[in-house]
Amino acid sequence: MTPSLNSIVSRLHLKQMRLLIALGDHGSLLKAAQQVGLTQPGASKALQEIETTFGTALFNRTNRGLEPNEVGHCVIRYARLIHTDVAHLRQEIVGILRGHGGRVAVGAIMGAVPLLTEAISALVERHPEMSVEIVEDTSATLLSQIEAGRLDLAICRTTISQTPQLYDSIKLQDETLAVIANVDHPLGHAKRVTLTNLAEYRWVVYRANMPMRLLLEREFRDAGIRFPLHLLETTSTLATLMLLQNNPSFIALVSIDVAQFFSHHQMTRILPLTLASTSEPYELVTRRGAPRSPGAQLLMDELVGLRSEQV
Template sequence: MASAMTLQQLTYFLAAVEHGSFSAAAEALYIAQPSLSEQIRRLEHSLGVPLFVRTNRKLVLTEAGHLLLPRAQHVLVATNEAEESVRGVRTLTGGTVAFGTFSSAQHLLLSGLITDFRAQHPKVRIRVVGLNSSEVADAVRDGVLEAGLVALPVDDRGLDVSGVVWTCEVVYLSADPSRVTEPPTAQQLAEAPLILPEARWGNIDPTRRQLLGRVQRAGVSLSPVAEVESPALALTLAASGVGDTVISLPLARSLGYLERLHSVSLDPPLHETFAFITRRDAHLSPATRVLMELVTKHLAALETCDPVISHIEGAGDE
């Protein structure tokens, strides 16, 4: 069975037509003349017809050669256009990077992150989507986003989770200093007037799942008095004395609530754990790799967040 024609063969064919001989075409392409002749011979073999009449003076196109000529030109023009269309993505002079983050990252990272990325690569568009970590995992798995930064655990089927994670402490916050004199027990968490964020996701939210597991192991239930979508709103309500909340320490600090609320660590300490996720064995674009490096830089600058090398055992859902 004859092999299919290649772009290299079409390039050599067009060069031979342009320069009138195999030797002149080979010289123009900086290759050995026998190599060019052999590729054109293979092209003729795959098509089943001769493309040139070989004369002592100049190559002459056969009827088949004349028919192939405009089509070969069109193929190479289209190939060059295809290469050019993705050149910006490869060289960071065009294209769009699509990245997902946990919802509260807008308060911790995104302003500085986007500013830095745009300063370095002003011709690359950036699309950063803030979602619950479960939604980010779904979007990366479905190919809607190329990569994401999520709070663990998430359903990691079909995903690769980075071997370096960041842990940030989660604290109990109240406007009443008497309620934070010591770490609350699981029983006290169950009885506290808690205002918890991520209302839409509830117990699927990674941090909520940790709290739920803690009180359930003590034989009690978690019953917040209010659930809201935004961590910022939960903090605002806590500062107004409506109830208490459990929020990551760097987020409370970033939003300026450590001056308005009293805080105490949980016992044992509770941490949010963040990691990058990508589709399993995915080839990331240069822009996404640069963005992830910048995310790492901004995470390292957060107080009370520390990088930890991990094998991510048990990161996914059971």
């Protein structure tokens, strides 16, 4: 029977987390003991206490040393997360005491990356000792990370959530979409293109049920054209760019901010396709009722300031 959460929390210590990480790194009790400043008998006793805490063995004892079993790999992974979180905690405390805000973890969907990076550039220019973690993913994943406390804020959409009441949100800006392609795409110099022209090309798109994907499917449906069957699905800006760079016939649907950035640097070109549909606006999202760190508040102020400049 797995021990209760209260039992685990009351018996587990941070030094034991360090030992688990060292065991995962070395697979040797002796080397792990040396790394965390314990004797080998002391490390052996600590490992027994850890396994008792979790109510199961975490390692297989072999002639090559200690090999994590499935539960062991899981526990070590979370030990690393806990260790990282404590390091971030210290970093944020130092930042608060020095008056520069410390650290902030922020997420963004692909189309909002240019807006976010502009805000972060301004932030670190004003606060050069600020540390920022940036996560690019879908709205669903970013919201789950906000709820879990892994992110301080995100630029995404709460409309995809079944529990939008869990979040506070501020509308940042509307999203306009564009179709981009390799600079040598066969239709790159056309004055106007239609969905019919593009239907047979290979599309790079978001996964099914994502807002941008649904919009594109609606465009094809309203035009009476079958939606392309063989898609390349990704949420990564870099993967999208690399796919277009590697194949002159690929096309992708992205936000106009991403499209203009790529076009400005002559990495891709914007195809002259007019879309009838409009996308939902970006929101600046935080967890409702959660306290805001100084770093998070500074970044939010930068983002809201950019919104005000665009109005």
